[in-house]
Amino acid sequence: MSLAGAAPLCATWGEAVASVARRLAEAGIVEARREARLLVALAASVEPATVLGWPERRLDEGAEARLEELARRRASREPYARLVGKRQFWSLDFALSSATLDPRPDSETLIESALELLPDRGASLRLLDFGTGSGCLLLALLSEFANATGVGVDLQPGAAALARRNAAALGLAGRAAFVVGNWGGALAGQVDVILANPPYICSESIDSLAPEIARYEPRVALDGGRDGLDAYRALAGETRRLLRSGGMGFFELGEGQAPAVVALMAAAGLTVMSSRRDLAGIERVLVVKRQ
Secondary structure, rough: OOOOOOOOOEEEEEEEHHHOOOOHHOOOOOOHHHHHHHHHHHHHHHHHHHHOOOOOEEEHHHHHHHHHHHHHHOOOOOHHHHHOOEEEEEOOOEEOOOOOOOHHHHHHHHHHHHHOOOOOOOOOOOOEEEEEEEEEEHHHHHHOOOOOEEEEEOOOHHHHHHHHHHHHHHHHHEEEEEOOOOOOOOOOOOOEEEEOOOOOOOHHHHHHHHHHHHOOOHHHOOOOOOOOOHHHHHHHHHHHHEEEEEEEEEEEEEOHHHHHHHHHHHHHOOOEEEEEEEEOOOOEEEEEEOO
């Protein structure tokens, strides 16, 4: 067995990093050396700083075999978070699966918006998260609002099951429920807050995305139809029906979609309050209110 055909069996950590970095660079991965260090650390069950500080240490045979598999998968552009099986979001750890999106830092803009506009952390809010995936949006907000409860809805049974496990791992299972459904079709009653990071990529654009997304993210969580707006068309009506008077909805947007989504929400009788840009300056979150 050989790491990229260059490093000897039971290579040192430094040799393994160099070998894997070459392999990842050839696969088109930009920060190849940094990622190689992460993979060596994962294979050796140590922190990346330990690999950096003691490059002369050697991998044992088991660790080298693990590293070969990790390097193969990452060179195929499988994201690092999926190799680890988890992602940190809002300083919380979320398990991932093939049924869920890998949460992105951009989506934390939605949490920031909600906290800014919902200042009472003791409020007994009822939350609803459409397309919950790993449950990251709903559970992040529940971690901030000690008296809130919430429901997450997802079309994929595997996603709803994983979100339940994440809720249990975070000690939030008593305040969160997850159901399988097509938006709000199986729901009744009204809520104070609606959250959604819906599919918003135009169908024909998905295959041109980075391989980490196009190959490994669930297509159903990406595909927003011909113009990327199918989910918002459904959510506008569902939000109008399920949001209580005075309640607020927070919707993640794709780049350049704000004007079209504003029009859809206004046509459903919702008041557009504001939008918020992410760290890249993209208009990422739209906030609506039912008057």
